Amino acid sequence: MEKSRPYITLSAAISIDGKIATRTGDSKLSSKKDKTRVHKLRAKTDAILIGSNTVRRDDPMLTVRYAKGKNPIRIVLDSQAGINPKSKIIKTSSKIPTIIAVSKKATRKNIARLEKHPIEIMVAGNKNIDVKKLLTLLYRKKIKQILLEGGGTINWEFVRQGLVDEIIITIEPLLIGGKDATTLVEGEGFAMISKSKKLKLRNIRKLGNELVLHYTK
Numbered sequence: 001m002e003k004s005r006p007y008i009t010l011s012a013a014i015s016i017d018g019k020i021a022t023r024t025g026d027s028k029l030s031s032k033k034d035k036t037r038v039h040k041l042r043a044k045t046d047a048i049l050i051g052s053n054t055v056r057r058d059d060p061m062l063t064v065r066y067a068k069g070k071n072p073i074r075i076v077l078d079s080q081a082g083i084n085p086k087s088k089i090i091k092t093s094s095k096i097p098t099i100i101a102v103s104k105k106a107t108r109k110n111i112a113r114l115e116k117h118p119i120e121i122m123v124a125g126n127k128n129i130d131v132k133k134l135l136t137l138l139y140r141k142k143i144k145q146i147l148l149e150g151g152g153t154i155n156w157e158f159v160r161q162g163l164v165d166e167i168i169i170t171i172e173p174l175l176i177g178g179k180d181a182t183t184l185v186e187g188e189g190f191a192m193i194s195k196s197k198k199l200k201l202r203n204i205r206k207l208g209n210e211l212v213l214h215y216t217k
């Protein structure tokens with residue numbers, strides 16, 4: 001565990017060719033068995049963190065439904081505070097603690113719209129969200145463990161800054177293809193293999209027709 005920031009576990013379901021959604025945004029890759037595994041993992045973590053585009057495309061609840069246990073805090077990285085107030089995350093915010101992380105570029109109007117809901121708004125960064133600063137703020141709020149659940153753009157931001165401590169990936173027995181389909185890690189990517197830190201393969205688990213891979217730093 002790092003001293004001044006939460007421990008980050010990247011979690012995702014990917015196709016054999018490394019996609020996390022099709023070009024149209026369909027991301028329903030997982031089996032019920034794998035959902036149960038992920039929800040058990042969610043129940044053990046302090047918070048789940050996702051990017052604004054995953055909210056836009058999937059409208060997820062980010063709760064523990066396929067297993068028993070407490071719901072973690074939901075954190076959305078939404079620099080402009082543009083999240084739809086009708087999204088499930090906002091609509092369930094009176095029952096499940098929710099943090100919307102924004103940057104200073106979020107307009108007063110957008111912030112005021114969010115303030116009508118029982119969510120916490122955290123400001124970190126001027127234009128884009130300063131992820132390291134945000135993690136320090138979250139750690140001060142006693143959030144010690146975060147499950148990073150994508151999408152690809154947010155995953156890159158954490159990978160780029162060396163903030164991923166552990167990775168648990170399910171490989172689904174599918175090929176999706178398409179240059180416009182979202183991959184596990186998007187963004188610019190590393191220019192050289194030597195820039196990418198080699199991970200340790202800790203465990204391989206066969207879950208029916210799926211493969212769960214567990215890596216650490």
Ligand SMILES: NC(=O)c1ccc[n+]([C@@H]2O[C@H](COP(=O)([O-])OP(=O)(O)OC[C@H]3O[C@@H](n4cnc5c(N)ncnc54)[C@H](OP(=O)(O)O)[C@@H]3O)[C@@H](O)[C@H]2O)c1
Nearest residue numbers: 012013020021027051052053054079129150151152153154
């Ligand atoms: N298979 C799986 O396990 C899985 C899991 C999750 C998502 N997905 C899929 O992934 C797709 C979405 O991925 P995505 O890459 O398009 O979007 P994303 O990573 O969900 O969100 C990206 C957005 O986050 C916001 N953001 C805030 N702070 C940021 C920062 N510091 N750095 C970068 N972005 C920041 C930016 O929007 P603002 O500028 O508006 O803030 C950015 O456009 C969806 O189709 C979803 O279904 C699949």
